[in-house]
Amino acid sequence: MSAGTTTLAWRSLRHRPLGATATFLAVLLGTALIGSFATLVETSFTAADADTGNLVVMGAVVGGWGALIVLFSVASTVGITTTQRAAEIGLLRTIGATPRQARRLIAREAAGVAVLGAVLGALVAAGTGRLLFALLQSGGMVSDATRYDAGRASVGAAALLVLLAAGVAAAVAARRATRGPAGVLVRDSVAEQGRMRWWRVAIAVLLIGYGLGMAVITITVTAHDKDPYAAMSTSGSSSILVGVGLAVLAPVLLRWCATPVRLLSGASSSASAHLASYNTTRRAHLLSGVLAPVIVLTAAAAGTLLLVDIDTRSVPAGTPDSDTINLLNNVVVAMIALFAAIMVVNAFVATVAHRRTELERLRLLGATPRQVRGSVVAEAAVVALIGVGLGLLAALTTVVPFAIARHEGVVPDGGLWLVPAVVAAVAAVTLGSARGAVRSAVR
Amino acid sequence: MSAPVALEVQGLTRTYGEGAAGVVALAGIDLAFRRGTFTAVMGPSGSGKSTFLTCAAGLDRPTSGRVLIGGEDVTDWDEERRTTLRRERIGFVFQGFHLLPYLSAEQNIGLPRRLAGKRPDRARVRALLERVGLADRAHHLPGSLSGGQQQRVALARALVTDPDVVLADEPTGALDSATARQVLGMLRASVTDLGQTVVMVTHDPVAASYADEVVFLVDGRVAGRMAEPTADAVAGQMAHLDDLVVAR
Numbered sequence: 001m002s003a004g005t006t007t008l009a010w011r012s013l014r015h016r017p018l019g020a021t022a023t024f025l026a027v028l029l030g031t032a033l034i035g036s037f038a039t040l041v042e043t044s045f046t047a048a049d050a051d052t053g054n055l056v057v058m059g060a061v062v063g064g065w066g067a068l069i070v071l072f073s074v075a076s077t078v079g080i081t082t083t084q085r086a087a088e089i090g091l092l093r094t095i096g097a098t099p100r101q102a103r104r105l106i107a108r109e110a111a112g113v114a115v116l117g118a119v120l121g122a123l124v125a126a127g128t129g130r131l132l133f134a135l136l137q138s139g140g141m142v143s144d145a146t147r148y149d150a151g152r153a154s155v156g157a158a159a160l161l162v163l164l165a166a167g168v169a170a171a172v173a174a175r176r177a178t179r180g181p182a183g184v185l186v187r188d189s190v191a192e193q194g195r196m197r198w199w200r201v202a203i204a205v206l207l208i209g210y211g212l213g214m215a216v217i218t219i220t221v222t223a224h225d226k227d228p229y230a231a232m233s234t235s236g237s238s239s240i241l242v243g244v245g246l247a248v249l250a251p252v253l254l255r256w257c258a259t260p261v262r263l264l265s266g267a268s269s270s271a272s273a274h275l276a277s278y279n280t281t282r283r284a285h286l287l288s289g290v291l292a293p294v295i296v297l298t299a300a301a302a303g304t305l306l307l308v309d310i311d312t313r314s315v316p317a318g319t320p321d322s323d324t325i326n327l328l329n330n331v332v333v334a335m336i337a338l339f340a341a342i343m344v345v346n347a348f349v350a351t352v353a354h355r356r357t358e359l360e361r362l363r364l365l366g367a368t369p370r371q372v373r374g375s376v377v378a379e380a381a382v383v384a385l386i387g388v389g390l391g392l393l394a395a396l397t398t399v400v401p402f403a404i405a406r407h408e409g410v411v412p413d414g415g416l417w418l419v420p421a422v423v424a425a426v427a428a429v430t431l432g433s434a435r436g437a438v439r440s441a442v443r
Numbered sequence: 444m445s446a447p448v449a450l451e452v453q454g455l456t457r458t459y460g461e462g463a464a465g466v467v468a469l470a471g472i473d474l475a476f477r478r479g480t481f482t483a484v485m486g487p488s489g490s491g492k493s494t495f496l497t498c499a500a501g502l503d504r505p506t507s508g509r510v511l512i513g514g515e516d517v518t519d520w521d522e523e524r525r526t527t528l529r530r531e532r533i534g535f536v537f538q539g540f541h542l543l544p545y546l547s548a549e550q551n552i553g554l555p556r557r558l559a560g561k562r563p564d565r566a567r568v569r570a571l572l573e574r575v576g577l578a579d580r581a582h583h584l585p586g587s588l589s590g591g592q593q594q595r596v597a598l599a600r601a602l603v604t605d606p607d608v609v610l611a612d613e614p615t616g617a618l619d620s621a622t623a624r625q626v627l628g629m630l631r632a633s634v635t636d637l638g639q640t641v642v643m644v645t646h647d648p649v650a651a652s653y654a655d656e657v658v659f660l661v662d663g664r665v666a667g668r669m670a671e672p673t674a675d676a677v678a679g680q681m682a683h684l685d686d687l688v689v690a691r
Contacts, residue, residue, distance in 0.1 A: 271557040274550075275543070281544040282584065361541045364502065365531020365600075367558045368523065 001011045006108055022346040026077040027117030027162055028124070030070040033335060035158035036132050037063025042150035043133060051146045058136065065240065066335050067161065069296065072244060073343045074162055078114075080289045080350045082106055082173035089177045099178035110170035118159040122439050125155045141323070145185045180407025190283070196252055207245030211238040211394075213402040223405035228315050229325060231405035232307065236329070239398035240296070241301025241337070246390050247292035254284040254291050257386040271367065272374030279375070280382045286354070290347040291383050293403035294430055297340030298391020303398035304333045309415035310399075314406035331389065345433040352376060352437040359442055372442045373435070382433030384427045391426070392419065448514065450608045452500060454523040455508035455664075457494050457523065468494040469505070470663035476608065482636040485652035486660035487676070487684065492644040493612065498571040499642070500526035500533055500610050513607040530555045534601030534639075536630075538613040540593040541601075542585040548572065548592075549581040552600045563603070571599040573632065575629055591622030592595040598629055602641045609633070615650050627653040648677035659687060 040059030044052045089102050097105075133148045218235035225231065246253065262277035280287055308329045315322065352359075362372050403412040457469040469491045476482055482675060486492050497503040499510055509518045517528055520585060535541070542551045552571055553563025570661040572578050575595035601609050611630065615623035622628050631653045633639040643654065651657045659667045659680065666687040669680060680687070 271554075271560065274557050275546075278550065279545045358543065361543070362558075363526075364535060364537075364541065366526055366527070366528075366533075366555055366557065368526050373557060 005387070020081075020109075022077050023074075023081055023110065023113045023166070024117040026074045026340065027114045027166055027347065028121040029339070030074050030162045031118045031121025031155075031159045031340070032124040032128060032166075034063060034067045034070055034161060035122055036129040037066060038154035038158045039125065039148075039150035040133065042154035043146070043148055046147070046149045048143055048145040051142045054136075054141050055146075058141075058328060062332055062335075065237065065332055066339075068240070068244065069339050070162065071165040072247070072296070073293065073339050074165050074207045076289060076343065077167040077346055077350075078110055078166050078291060079173045080347060082110070082170055082177060085177065093178070098187050102178045103171075103174040106174040107170055110166060114163055114166040118163050121162070121321035122155045122159045125158060126151070131154070132377040141327070154375035169387045194351030196249070200248055202220065203250040204245045207241050207248065210247065211241030211397050214238045215397045216239070218401035219404050223401075227309075228406070231402055232311065232325070235398050235401040236304070236307055237398075238401070239299045239395045242397045243296045243299025243303075243391060243394040245361075246299075246394055247295045250292040250295065251284045253390060254288050254383070254386060255281055257389070258284065258382055261382050263384065270374070271371050272378050272430070275293050275362075275375040276378035276382060280379055286351055287379060287383055289351065290344060290430070291387050293340040293343035293347065294383060294387025294426060295394065297337060297344070297381075297429070298388050298422060298426050299394035300336040300340070301333055301426070302392055303418060304329055304336075305418045305422065306395065306399045306415055307402055308333075308404055309418060310402055310408060310412050313414060314408065323361060326425075341429050344429050345436075347434045348380070348437040352441045356441055359438075363442070369442050376438040377431060377434050380431050384430040387430070388423050388426055392423075446480075448475045448511070449478045449480075449513075450642060451509075451511040452499060453476040453509045453511070455495070455498060455510070456506045457473065457491075457503070458506045458620050464578060469498070469508075471508070472660075472663070472665055474557040474658060475663065476640055476642055478640050479634060479638045481631060481654045482643070482655070483654035483657045483672070483677075484642065484644045484660060485648075485651055485657055485681065486648060486666075487646075487681075489662075490660040491663040492660055494663075496610055496612055496642075496644050500535070501528055506542070516553050526606060527559075530558050530605055534604065534606040534609040536594070536601050536609065536614045539618040540585070540590070540597050540617070542593055542596060544585050547582045547584055548577060548588065550597045551585070551596055551604050553605050555600065559604075568599075571602055574602075574632075575599045590624070591625060592619050593627050594618060594622075595629060597626055598626065598633070602633055606639075608640045611641060611645075613645055613647075614643060615645070615647060616670045618633070620649070623647075623650065646676045646681075648672075651677045659684060661687065 016129075037059045040055045041063070044055035044059065047055055085106075089106070092102050092105070093099065129150060130148055133142070136142045137144065137146075214234050215238045218231050222230040222234045258277070258280040262281055309328055311322075311329075312326065359372050359376075362375075363369070399412060400410055404410060450474055452474050455469050455472040456467070459466045459468060471652065472491075472495060484492050484495060491493075494503070498505045501510070505518065509516055511517065512528065512532055515664070517525065518527065520633075529535075543554065546554065549568055552568050556563040569578070569581070572581055575598055577592060577595055580588060580592060585596070588596065597616075601611075609630075613625055614630065618626060620684060627650055630641055630643065634641050634655075641654075643650065645651055652672050654672060655670070657669045657672045657677055657680075658665060659669070661684050667680070669676065
């Protein structure tokens with residue numbers, strides 16, 4: 001019986017290359033990223049004393065932030081692909097699969113793909129870790145006395161961490177998919193008005209609360225510290241924390257925020273806008289997978305870029321740490337932006353693949369391909385608008401306290417052009433991936 | 444005096460695949476459906492009934508032959524024009540309802556008009572909802588409607604543009620017999636009361652008995668016809684389709 005489930009898992013995988021690709025890519029890149037930074041920590045154990053600090057900060061702090069984003073993205077990707085199979089799982093159960101068998105099927109599939117991704121990711125990390133170290137050494141942040149000394153332990157730990165996140169996400173999603181009686185799920189994915197689970201709200205409140213708390217501490221305590229970087233260390237992460245917190249609440253936020261957007265667009269008689277406005281409010285759970293990374297991407301990019309900008313302006317001479325810290329910050333932004341962008345693309349491809357029959361249904365009823373594509377792009381526009389709005393809100397929790405700490409007042413003295421730049425880039429990624437995904441699905 | 448022809452196919456053939464491996468789904472069909480009639484198309488699995496419907500609807504191009512809707516030859520129209528044709532002059536009722544899960548009953552009915560870039564006529568949508576007995580369900584989403592109610596919404600949607608012809612593909616295939624009778628009665632009423640033209644593909648003799656005439660397809664050909672069908676007569680004929688083929 002067990003062998004039967006494995007065979008079924010393998011066959012089902014071969015039928016669903018798209019969903020599997022998303023999980024595979026997320027796990028591979030996640031392992032590669034976390035693994036690269038983990039090698040720095042491992043190297044620090046044998047490093048020259050002067051370098052230990054830098055390596056640990058770079059590896060543990062930056063890698064730690066990266067890990068948060070990466071684990072979030074892996075979990076959400078696995079969650080999306082599993083949730084989308086509710087109908088198929090309902091079907092399996094009507095023909096006699098027990099909830100346990102259905103869960104095992106999901107787990108085996110996720111495990112197969114994730115292990116493959118993690119192994120390849122670990123191999124990549126072994127190479128990129130070395131590269132990262134060379135980069136730090138050539139930048140003078142690590143002395144020549146220290147040698148790269150890392151391998152299986154750090155890279156393996158990173159792979160295990162990513163696999164753990166994927167596993168937990170698959171288990172949670174599988175449990176959700178097999179809850180309730182068999183068969184009920186063999187229906188159209190209903191416009192789900194479901195409430196959020198309590199633990200999800202708790203996590204979100206914790207993250208947002210912690211982020212806001214750090215912002216308050218920045219203004220009241222660390223702003224007066226002699227070390228100019230004390231304020232940065234407390235406020236720097238706020239935008240990411242609050243952004244991830246809001247992202248966890250994405251389904252509810254999308255439903256709330258899309259309603260006013262719908263009322264605004266109510267004047268338009270375009271069929272695409274009409275369809276998009278109802279899909280975003282009534283099936284928020286589908287599109288929230290896209291909204292979440294858009295919020296994180298905007299929050300992290302806007303928050304951190306403005307932070308670096310304020311820093312370079314207010315400490316022109318710099319301290320011995322300035323170069324390292326700014327490099328670290330830029331690496332964080334680049335890493336998060338890359339990951340969030342991949343997540344947006346992944347989420348759109350998965351959502352559109354999931355809705356293929358529904359989009360074909362529209363074609364049958366006489367929608368032109370342009371109208372079908374238009375409705376998906378319009379949904380992306382609503383998601384981009386709301387995601388950018390919420391992301392900028394989250395970015396304020398880093399920017400405002402830090403600007404106050406560096407005596408620039410509530411509004412930073414410069415660098416405000418970064419905001420429209422980030423907005424434009426995020427909108428381009430969101431709309432572009434929607435267009436790309438729907439173009440291949442609807443000819 | 445007979446009514447004008449709403450839908451006509453001439454020498455319709457459809458072959459899947461090439462050469463010796465090719466499968467003939469339709470081997471030359473001539474049929475005309477007059478306005479204000481209700482016709483059931485029946486046949487065993489593989490007889491070509493579904494292929495006939497997809498070709499008539501402009502979803503699939505026939506290998507040869509013509510399709511005329513409202514007297515106009517639409518066979519060679521490009522995809523764009525056939526799309527417009529589908530939403531303005533053909534009403535569809537599918538076995539699987541094909542409602543959009545995030546639109547309310549009322550919005551689903553108004554959708555063909557929306558796709559045509561027009562605002563749905565509220566009064567007309569309301570009247571249709573009342574006609575299918577769902578006036579109090581206007582704002583419900585498909586997920587909170589029963590199968591029979593969903594199919595009634597789909598029927599109202601098919602009628603909203605006042606199409607040349609309503610094409611129904613096993614409309615009662617997913618319904619229990621009591622609900623099926625209700626939906627069939629409404630299809631019948633759309634012909635009797637509104638003068639609509641309905642062509643319904645089915646394998647259910649009871650469903651066929653609601654039609655004015657039954658056309659039997661066997662191996663991609665018209666094998667026989669039966670006017671004023673009863674469920675028993677249709678069932679009897681279906682059990683002896685081979686005789687029809689021999690007789691031909």
